[in-house]
Amino acid sequence: QVQLVESGGGLVQAGGSLRLSCVASGRTFSTYRMGWFRQAPGLEREFVANIAWTDGTTYYADSVKGRFTISRDNAKNTVYLQMNSLKPEDTAVYSCAIQTSRLVSYNYWGQGTQVTVSS
Numbered sequence: 001q002v003q004l005v006e007s008g009g010g011l012v013q014a015g016g017s018l019r020l021s022c023v024a025s026g027r028t029f030s031t032y033r034m035g036w037f038r039q040a041p042g043l044e045r046e047f048v049a050n051i052a053w054t055d056g057t058t059y060y061a062d063s064v065k066g067r068f069t070i071s072r073d074n075a076k077n078t079v080y081l082q083m084n085s086l087k088p089e090d091t092a093v094y095s096c097a098i099q100t101s102r103l104v105s106y107n108y109w110g111q112g113t114q115v116t117v118s119s
Helices: none
Strands: 002-007 010-013 018-026 033-039 046-052 058-060 068-073 078-083 092-099 113-118
Touching (some): 018 092, 033 078
16 A cells, blocks of 8 residues: 655745645655646546656656656655746646556556636
8 A cells, every 4th residue: 555645735826836735645656657647627637747866867747847746755755836926727627647557557646736826
């Protein structure tokens, strides 16, 4: 079992910044990848960014590239999402996920944290 808890969401004006955190606990000793996803009301969940746990290789959605930065602290089993130059269209519930299996991509998910960007 792996548990993920996100924090750091809130209300921010357009152009502002937030940093999200996600702490993983439980059987995390075989972490391959952690990532961030978001879902706005009435829309499908979309990929935001992910990071390989061993070498730190990152990948971003085109919509956030250059504005968001994903990072990790292996010792703390924590992944971060630094969000700069926020836009109203970034408003969503942001969830983190972890891949601990060779067979299943992102086999555990957090509950999410709300990010609201005002005009």
